[in-house]
Amino acid sequence: MDRMVASRLGQLLILLVCGLIILKTDGYYVDITYVDSAVAKGAVCLDGSAPAYHFSPGFGAGVNNWLVHIEGGGWCNNASTCLSRKSTRLGSSTKMVKKVAFSGMLSNKQKFNPDFFDWNKVKVRYCDGASFTGDVEAVNPATNLHYRGARVFLAIMEDLMAKGMKNAKNAVLSGCSAGGLTSILHCDKFRGLFPTGTKVKCFADAGYFINAKDVSGANHIEQFYSEVVATHQSAKNLPAYCTSKLKPGLCFFPQYMAREIATPIFLVNAAYDSWQIKNILAPGVADPHGTWHSCKLDINKCSASQLQTMQDFRNQFLIAISGLGKSANKGMFIDSCYAHCQTETQETWLGDDSPVLDKMSIAKAVGDWFYDRSPFQKVDCPYPCNPTCHNRVFDPNSIHQLEIDI
Numbered sequence: 001m002d003r004m005v006a007s008r009l010g011q012l013l014i015l016l017v018c019g020l021i022i023l024k025t026d027g028y029y030v031d032i033t034y035v036d037s038a039v040a041k042g043a044v045c046l047d048g049s050a051p052a053y054h055f056s057p058g059f060g061a062g063v064n065n066w067l068v069h070i071e072g073g074g075w076c077n078n079a080s081t082c083l084s085r086k087s088t089r090l091g092s093s094t095k096m097v098k099k100v101a102f103s104g105m106l107s108n109k110q111k112f113n114p115d116f117f118d119w120n121k122v123k124v125r126y127c128d129g130a131s132f133t134g135d136v137e138a139v140n141p142a143t144n145l146h147y148r149g150a151r152v153f154l155a156i157m158e159d160l161m162a163k164g165m166k167n168a169k170n171a172v173l174s175g176c177s178a179g180g181l182t183s184i185l186h187c188d189k190f191r192g193l194f195p196t197g198t199k200v201k202c203f204a205d206a207g208y209f210i211n212a213k214d215v216s217g218a219n220h221i222e223q224f225y226s227e228v229v230a231t232h233q234s235a236k237n238l239p240a241y242c243t244s245k246l247k248p249g250l251c252f253f254p255q256y257m258a259r260e261i262a263t264p265i266f267l268v269n270a271a272y273d274s275w276q277i278k279n280i281l282a283p284g285v286a287d288p289h290g291t292w293h294s295c296k297l298d299i300n301k302c303s304a305s306q307l308q309t310m311q312d313f314r315n316q317f318l319i320a321i322s323g324l325g326k327s328a329n330k331g332m333f334i335d336s337c338y339a340h341c342q343t344e345t346q347e348t349w350l351g352d353d354s355p356v357l358d359k360m361s362i363a364k365a366v367g368d369w370f371y372d373r374s375p376f377q378k379v380d381c382p383y384p385c386n387p388t389c390h391n392r393v394f395d396p397n398s399i400h401q402l403e404i405d406i
Contacts, residue, residue: 026107026346029099029102030054030100030102030121030123032054032097032099032125033053035052035155035156037155037159038151038155038159041151043154046076046092047086047087047092047144048144048146049094049127051093051125051127051155052093053122053123053156053160055122055160055163056122062117062118063120064164064167064169065118065171066120066168067105067119067171068157068160068172068173069122069175069344070123070124070175070180071123071124071175071176072176073090074129075131075224075228077224077225077227077228081129082129083143085129086144090127090129091128093127096125100123102123104348104350105343105349105363106121112351113349114367115363115371116367119170122160124156130147130232131149131181131185131252132150132153132186133149133229133234133237134148134150134231134232135148135233135237147232147233149234150234166194169199170200170370171190171194171198171201172200172201172202173187177207177340177341180204180205180206180208180341183202184202184208184254184261184265185238185257187202187263188239188261188262190263191262200264201263201265201266202263202264204267205268205341205342205343206340206342207254207269208267209221209253210316210317211225211255212317215286215292216285218286220280220283222249226247226248226250228249230249234252235251238251238252238257239251239257241257241260242256264331266331266332266333266376267332267333267334268333268362269317269335270334270336270337270338270342271318271334271382272313272314272337273339273340274339277338278296281309314382318334321334326377331365332376333357333378334357334380336381336382336385338391343366348362348390349361350362355388355389355390357386358378365378
């Protein structure tokens, strides 16, 4: 056990050192802002604390452009899992670090982020557990859990509008992972905050979670999402065009509602999304003997049969995403990397060895699409065809947290 602990500490130290080296050259720290006025409106984190965000003001030509990026961090599907979350940064602003690192799409250097470097940039902290869709008035005194994500989203947007976002010429709602799902579910609501003259688009990074059976044949993620929506009473905050036809839990999946999004939206996703492989395709409950353990940690250690199962998952993903249609309003960068969240870190957003599709980086594809320089809807060839992939399981939220806490 001591050897295992030492090994794990060694891995964490390597991540920390690498992260700090990257941060020195490519990133910068941004202070936290608490929205204390939201508490009186009941717009609070799971534990009842004020919501929060980190704000980096725009400059130069970007002073009236706004990029609002939503933090990721999974979901909680019942009182037990939400209680566990309540005592962490994902359920309480009192547990959040005071500074976070901005890099990649949030970088303020033209070299690293040519199209958005001078914009007002906001990272919204995620502390409700349901991608900002919940709204339950009653609070059980036994748990003191507040399911108020939808109110939090509105309160933060109102605070940002008062800080100048109401004057935006260009505005983007983006997010990573559960935050990417937030940008999909709330895209049209975000558009509705602005006058018709404002150019508004959405980006979703690793937010296109699909409804697929796990390796045991069970509908694990469908049941999980159904419980999330029920616990947080999210149905009323999901698109009515979906909930009027399908069970509310299904409307938490982009494949059942994203086609009807009126606001232009761009999807960045790995067809072999590492979080989805680990938690949708091969969750621990479906793999009691740990057959998939090594494969999930390193795709190079997957057996031939496991790789075939992952190819089948990719096919399901491509079918799910094909429902978006071919409109130029819908952009996509679907690479064949084994990755999760590629816009928050410099090495995957824009760097000398960043992943590319048709010789184009994510930053270039997204920028060209936003500014209408050229449409972009590209799907990579199957793994392992793309040599520019890094194929590492990397959680940008974890490394940023590690950097600050230590």
